[in-house]
Amino acid sequence: MTTTTPHDEAADLRRRLADSLTSGGALSHTSPWHKAFAAVSREAFVPRFSVRSGGELRSFGAKDAGYLAVVYSDDTLVTRRDEAGTPVSSSSTPSLMARMLEAFTVADGAQVLEIGTGTGYNSALLCHRLGSENVTTIDVDPDLTATARERLAVIGYTPLVVTSDGTRAYTTGARYDGVLATCGVDRVPAAWVRQVRPGGVIVTNIGDGIIRLVVDGDGTARGGFLPDEASFMRARPTADHVAPTAPEFTGLVVNGKGVARTMDVPVPDDDEHDEMVDRVKAFFGEFVHRPALEIGMLQHDVLAMTLDPEGDTMHGLVHPESGSWARITPRAGARALVEYGGPRDLVTERLALTTQWLAAGRPHLGAYTLAVTADGAHTLSRAEPAARSWAL
Structure with missing residues (x-):
């Protein structure tokens, strides 16, 4: 008689998740991120969470029936809410994470800055691919950073975890090959543009889309939007900030x-x-x-x-x-x-x-581009159809 241990089940579910992200188009067939999704334990970062299924909000803990199957579903797992009940921390939908990582075109060994540590799961994916020594992750909430640091260490990852407002410049003045933000912003902070080397990339949620920017030699970041709508929890100025709803x-x-x-x-x-x-x-x-x-x-x-x-x-x-x-x-x-x-x-x-x-015929997200200067000026443009530009 063959028995399946929780460890075996989780490993199998991780492989299935990675394969489904590839077959579904979120990852390319040659993506270096496939191995990360297949190796990194998502359950290590979400021992308890709530998830909306069929219009119903359900809560899960590690001992609940079906827990692992939900952990490795393509769902957002909410782990914390503010006083108004608005989600402020989660493990985002894996397919969205995969699309952002795929757009985050950094080379092996690149030095990267992640904005929005959250549960730490995305940080672990970055560490698996790039090495812990090359990853710095920032979150404004000291409880989140402390918990993420501990959970990352348990499964063998030791990035630099910083408690700070990630929309501001990191105090060391370091420059990075890329900035990946797992939170939403209304404007791309100028500090991010200044902290990325020429040729480096910035990937973040802004508006209702995901923008991929490349910083050029004059310090301006330019790029286009991924084709699918997406929205992350908004960046918070302080850990106790409660946004109006x-x-x-x-x-x-x-x-x-x-x-x-x-x-x-x-x-x-x-x-x-x-x-x-x-x-x-x-x-x-x-x-x-x-x-x-x-x-x-x-x-x-x-x-x-x-x-x-x-x-x-x-x-x-x-x-x-x-x-x-x-x-x-x-x-x-x-x-x-x-x-x-x-x-x-x-x-x-x-x-x-x-x-x-x-x-203009309801142009899709892929029709737009964005330019952000080192001093924070934003220009949103649409070439076709009906060319337009907006100074934000």
Whole structure:
């Protein structure tokens, strides 16, 4: 009789995960990262976590039935939340991690800086490929860095783990062959650009996409976006920072009193939506959930929501910093009632961006490029279709 130990099961699941990342296209067939995924223990970094499955949030511990199978699924495993219940640390979806690592085109033995240590799993993948002595990883949360350092050491990895705000320059002034950020940013910090050698790469989540930048000889980082949408937990300025969330402003959106006007909803003919009501719904789905990259980057600090109080659908936009808000209630035909308050007219801003994006044929993320100078100036560009540039 043959028995399978948990160790054997985990090793088999690791190999299957690595193979599935390759067969699914997240890794190339010659990728040097395949061996890392096949070798590094993910369960070492997630003894407890929650995961959303079929709309239900489930919690798992190492002794729970099915634990290892979920650990090696292509799911995000949330390990910590802030006081508002917002996830602030997780082991990200392996296929997304793999796509970012594949875009992180550094040579063997390269010196790299990881922003956002989190659980430490991605740090371990970097150490396996590049060697612990070549990896520096930073996180603002001392509890996360302490735990990650311990778990990395248990499985044989000893990168330099630093507790600091990773969006600022690392104090040694070291320069790296690459910076990989496993957290989301609204702008690429100039400190990252200055800390990467000419020819080095920066890979990070910005807006709703993953950008890969190469630093050139004049200190400017230029590059394009990976084709698939992606979003990471946002970088935190301090370990106890609690970011505002849309539900906090439900009362303001529903009950706010301000300027009112009607709006013509720009609903172009759509083969998939013959009825006007369907086309209006489709428009607001795009308007609110911002698939246009330029919306995510130019209105990165605007929260959005869709509500259905008493059966009357309304959409809300809120800019917490200025107190600006807007409520959009669709009416008969291609019309909507807009009510808003505060110094920013959020609807006019977003409507212009959405209309331009629709007129350009809903360009995908791969149509955009970004340039970031050493002093932090950002220029977002789109060549085709309908060339445009935005100074951020």
